[in-house]
Amino acid sequence: MLCCFTVFIFCPTQFHNLQELRHSASLANKVFIQRDYSEGTTCRFQTKFPSELESRIELTLFEETVKTLNNFYAEAEKIGGQSYLEGCLACATAYLIFLCMETRYEKVLKKIAKYIQEQNEKIYAPRGLLITDPIERGMRVIEISIYEDRGSSGSSSGSSSVSGSTAR
Amino acid sequence: MHLGESMRECEYSQISTRSSTPMETPYKKRTPKRKKWEAFPGRNKFYCDGRIMMAKQTGVFYLTLVLILVTCGLFFTFDCPFLAQELTPIIPVLGGALFLFVLGTLLRTSFSDPGVLPRATPDEAADLERQIDVANGTTGYRPPPRTKEVVINGQTVKLKYCFTCKIFRPPRASHCSLCDNCVERFDHHCPWVGNCVGRRNYRFFYMFILSLSFLTIFIFAFVITHIILSSYRKGFLTALKESPASVLEVVVCFFSVWSIVGLSGFHTYLISSNQTTNEDIKGSWSSKRGKDNYNPYSSGNIFTNCCMALCGPLPPSLIDRRGFIEADAPQMAPPTNGITMYGATHSQQSHMAAATPLLQQQSSEPVIITSSPENGTSLPARASLTLGGPCTSLPLGQPTPPTSTPSLSCHEAADMLPIHGHTLNHTHPLQEQAAVHHYLTPEEVPSPPGMLHCGSPLGHSHTVQASFYNPASQDSLHEDSVRGLVKLSSV
Numbered sequence: 001m002l003c004c005f006t007v008f009i010f011c012p013t014q015f016h017n018l019q020e021l022r023h024s025a026s027l028a029n030k031v032f033i034q035r036d037y038s039e040g041t042t043c044r045f046q047t048k049f050p051s052e053l054e055s056r057i058e059l060t061l062f063e064e065t066v067k068t069l070n071n072f073y074a075e076a077e078k079i080g081g082q083s084y085l086e087g088c089l090a091c092a093t094a095y096l097i098f099l100c101m102e103t104r105y106e107k108v109l110k111k112i113a114k115y116i117q118e119q120n121e122k123i124y125a126p127r128g129l130l131i132t133d134p135i136e137r138g139m140r141v142i143e144i145s146i147y148e149d150r151g152s153s154g155s156s157s158g159s160s161s162v163s164g165s166t167a168r
Numbered sequence: 169m170h171l172g173e174s175m176r177e178c179e180y181s182q183i184s185t186r187s188s189t190p191m192e193t194p195y196k197k198r199t200p201k202r203k204k205w206e207a208f209p210g211r212n213k214f215y216c217d218g219r220i221m222m223a224k225q226t227g228v229f230y231l232t233l234v235l236i237l238v239t240c241g242l243f244f245t246f247d248c249p250f251l252a253q254e255l256t257p258i259i260p261v262l263g264g265a266l267f268l269f270v271l272g273t274l275l276r277t278s279f280s281d282p283g284v285l286p287r288a289t290p291d292e293a294a295d296l297e298r299q300i301d302v303a304n305g306t307t308g309y310r311p312p313p314r315t316k317e318v319v320i321n322g323q324t325v326k327l328k329y330c331f332t333c334k335i336f337r338p339p340r341a342s343h344c345s346l347c348d349n350c351v352e353r354f355d356h357h358c359p360w361v362g363n364c365v366g367r368r369n370y371r372f373f374y375m376f377i378l379s380l381s382f383l384t385i386f387i388f389a390f391v392i393t394h395i396i397l398s399s400y401r402k403g404f405l406t407a408l409k410e411s412p413a414s415v416l417e418v419v420v421c422f423f424s425v426w427s428i429v430g431l432s433g434f435h436t437y438l439i440s441s442n443q444t445t446n447e448d449i450k451g452s453w454s455s456k457r458g459k460d461n462y463n464p465y466s467s468g469n470i471f472t473n474c475c476m477a478l479c480g481p482l483p484p485s486l487i488d489r490r491g492f493i494e495a496d497a498p499q500m501a502p503p504t505n506g507i508t509m510y511g512a513t514h515s516q517q518s519h520m521a522a523a524t525p526l527l528q529q530q531s532s533e534p535v536i537i538t539s540s541p542e543n544g545t546s547l548p549a550r551a552s553l554t555l556g557g558p559c560t561s562l563p564l565g566q567p568t569p570p571t572s573t574p575s576l577s578c579h580e581a582a583d584m585l586p587i588h589g590h591t592l593n594h595t596h597p598l599q600e601q602a603a604v605h606h607y608l609t610p611e612e613v614p615s616p617p618g619m620l621h622c623g624s625p626l627g628h629s630h631t632v633q634a635s636f637y638n639p640a641s642q643d644s645l646h647e648d649s650v651r652g653l654v655k656l657s658s659v
Contacts, residue, residue, distance in 0.1 A: 030291050037318045037327070040465055041339055041353070079480050087479025091375065094272045098482075105481045138286035138486040140335055 025128060025147035033066065033142040043073035045134070045142050052146065057127050065119055065131070066142070069112065076108035109135060205489040209287055210349040218489035220279040222362045223347050229278055229362030236274070236380075239420050240267045242413040243387050247394045254397055259390060266383045273376035274361065281485040282366030283352035285333060285341060293334040300329075321464035340465070342446055356445040365445075368485065371478050374435050381425070381432045388421035442466040442473040 031052050036044040047066045049059050086104060090097050116133050124131055124144075132143040205218035213222050222229070240263070248260040288296070300314060314329035316336050327336045330343050333350045337343070342354035344364045353367035365373045391414045398407035408415060438448060442465050447453060453463035467473055 030295065032292055032295050035338065037320060037325075037339055040320050077481055077483075079476055083481045084475060084479045086481075087371075087475075090482075091371075091478070094269060095276055095372070096272075103482050103484070105483055109484065135484075135486070136488075137289065137292065140285070140288070140338075141292060143292070 025149055027145055028148040029146040031144045031146065033144065035140060042077050043134075043139055044070050050144075053129070053144065056129055056146065057124070061123055065123075068115065069134075069142070072108055072112045072115065076105045201492040203489070204487070204491050204493055207493055208487065208489070210284065211347050212284075212349070214489065221281050221489065222278055223357065223359075223364065225346070225359065226362040228359040232274070232360045235420065235424075236267075236270060239387065239417055240383075242417055243391065246411050246413040247391055247417070250394055250398070251390055255393075263383075263386060263390075266379060266386060270376065270379045270383050273372050273379060277358075277365070277369045277372040277376050278361045278363050280363075280369045280372070281487060281489070282354075282364040283368040283483070284347075284364075284366075284485075284487050285335065285338070285350040285352060286487050287332075288334040296329075296334065296336070323462060323464040325464070340444060340447070353444060354446055368483060371482075374432075374439065374478065377428060377432045377435060381429045384421050384425045384428055387417060388425060391417045391421070439477045440470040440473050442477065 029052060031050045033045050033048075033050065036046040038044075045066050047063055047070075049062055053062060083104060112135075113133055116131050120131055128147045128149070130145040130147065132145065134140070134142050137143055203218055205214040205221075208214070211224045213224055213226065214220065215222070243263065244260060248263065251259045314336075316327040316329075318325050318327055318339065320339060325339050327339060329335070330337050330350050332343060332348065335350065337350055338352060340353045341350050343350045344354065344357050346357050347364055349364070351364050351366035353370070355365040355370055355373075357364045358373070361373065361376070363369070394411070395404075395407055395414055395418075398410065401407075402410070435445075438445060442463060443453060447463075451457060453461060453466075455461055467476065
């Protein structure tokens with residue numbers, strides 16, 4: 001199942017799927033995308049492209065991921081007819097209704113989990129990256145782990161030290 | 169992919185961890201896995217296998233429960249038969265419904281997660297430290313209080329760094345020193361409810377005090393009616409002798425009604441202006457601070473604010489209480505100046521009673537502390553003190569909070585001080601006799617000492633509430649302590 005690793009000049013390694021990532025890579029660095037509070041306390045993440053990822057992934061892909069996540073969170077926290085209805089119904093039933101029903105927020109969070117899983121599989125893992133669902137980090141950050149191939153020699157470890165030092 | 173637990177408090181068990189724990193091995197170890205609530209770093213108590221979460225001191229909560237149960241019990245036993253007969257049976261039914269609603273909201277407020285922010289993982293903390301170093305251009309020397317400024321809807325808001333939780337607190341979040349947690353949209357710590365009141369349980373709290381006001385007034389009114397009707401037939405004294413329970417109920421209700429109705433009124437005002445108790449006490453958005461000072465979170469419309477607070481979406485719990493602790497999370501390569509800085513400050517902790525050494529930072533887990541299960545007091549490397557004795561007052565009849573355990577609230581000023589007698593503030597137990605409801609606002613040490621405007625509550629117009637906390641003395645003490653600390657730091 002081990003695939004062949006293609007070492008590019010800039011992009012160190014290429015992984016074919018998450019499994020290979022796990023078995024043959026080592027964690028080199030983690031990048032944290034912080035929250036963007038400029039619009040208040042609603043959940044939004046900064047779309048600024050971190051320098052550590054410059055050599056790893058295209059700007060457009062990254063931005064699209066973050067923007068989609070932001071949209072999901074906006075949808076979850078949206079205050080409108082449906083949320084009012086849910087709130088009033090819950091109050092009327094003394095909040096017992098949540099024993100049988102999922103809140104809208106939870107439904108959206110499930111969608112987000114699926115989306116992140118899909119993004120990881122299709123886009124990030126092949127580039128040696130892994131996104132952690134923000135809910136696991138208390139919705140503070142989007143954690144992107146950067147993996148380096150354990151197996152290959154000099155060049156990739158050289159590039160990892162380069163990327164490591166730029167992160168400092 | 170199972171989500172459902174019977175109580176939908178926190179559902180994030182193992183679903184999305186697939187993406188973050190790539191080291192899944194096909195053969196799991198047979199060691200019994202501990203649940204995350206057992207290793208929770210804050211000072212909370214958990215029951216029912218993590219489903220119920222309360223503050224450490226719950227004595228007053230039981231008092232509340234007893235008061236409500238006894239009063240209502242007496243009402244239903246002694247007054248309701250008479251009233252149902254003489255007037256209408258709807259009265260006990262209505263009373264019963266109100267009582268159940270009050271109990272439900274009380275339990276919901278007390279048992280749910282107020283919106284605790286989980287502490288930063290070691291990697292995150294190291295990353296933040298690095299960024300701060302880069303921003304300050306120094307390493308090794310700890311700079312003055314860390315704040316980040318953010319412009320929200322045209323208003324500049326300062327985000328403070330929490331040394332205990334190692335995060336920059338989101339706007340409106342605050343660190344509760346009693347529970348030792350950062351809580352989102354922190355309102356206050358309510359000893360009567362035995363929990364903090366924050367983003368996730370504010371609406372339950374409001375419903376509780378509102379329905380309790382109605383219940384109190386209801387019971388008061390009908391007990392008086394009962395006594396009056398009886399005394400028409402038998403005379404006043406005979407009526408009293410026959411139902412002594414009514415006297416007790418009247419007394420309890422009479423004394424509670426002022427405080428509870430007042431509190432409901434106060435919180436109605438807060439909701440309609442979209443402020444937290446914390447912000448109101450500090451006068452954060454008061455126009456006295458400046459002409460352009462306004463509340464950036466308010467939508468401007470009372471009705472919208474109310475709807476947002478009460479009927480807005482209920483966010484899920486961010487702390488996964490019932491999930492299992494993952495022992496195999498991958499660790500980054502040994503961190504650099506981030507952790508060594510922690511090591512340096514660790515040496516400052518000499519007077520910390522239960523200081524768990526920083527080794528935990530090296531351990532492989534976001535949710536760390538496995539050492540002290542009792543109260544989970546993992547004291548990460550902060551020689552932080554409790555400033556702000558003002559609002560860490562405790563409810564009547566309660567022992568002062570564990571002064572022996574130097575409570576860790578995150579204070580920027582504390583960062584500067586080497587070792588300072590932490591008893592500075594903690595030993596003024598502010599026993600306010602009149603205060604029925606203690607607003608335990610966290611000790612936020614504003615970075616420029618000049619910004620201490622805590623005296624403003626005296627000026628605010630909630631006359632009923634003004635009697636409940638005595639801000640003047642508290643704030644002068646607070647100010648003194650802060651000045652003292654600032655002086656120390658400058659030495």
